[in-house]
Amino acid sequence: MVMLMTATALHCPASGADGALLPALQGAATQMYAATAPAGRILGGEYYSDCQIELSSVPSHHEKLAQQLWDLSEDICAPYLK
Numbered sequence: 001m002v003m004l005m006t007a008t009a010l011h012c013p014a015s016g017a018d019g020a021l022l023p024a025l026q027g028a029a030t031q032m033y034a035a036t037a038p039a040g041r042i043l044g045g046e047y048y049s050d051c052q053i054e055l056s057s058v059p060s061h062h063e064k065l066a067q068q069l070w071d072l073s074e075d076i077c078a079p080y081l082k
Contacts, residue, residue: 029051030048030050030051033048033051034048
């Protein structure tokens with residue numbers, strides 16, 4: 001059975017405060033929201049959690065670390081992209 005959900009049909013639960021994993025449908029709610037929200041409701045480049053903009057971690061704003069991760073990712077993927 002395939003379920004089609006839209007941003008208006010999603011219930012975006014808060015993540016478990018104890019770090020517990022959510023069931024798959026609840027865990028995918030933010031991604032589904034971002035993919036199906038009407039134009040203008042999602043801001044590109046923002047970090048979303050529980051279907052709303054959240055502050056991302058301090059390391060996520062570190063440009064040197066971001067470049068190192070990008071370079072490493074390219075090195076790892078390169079053999080598969082030829």
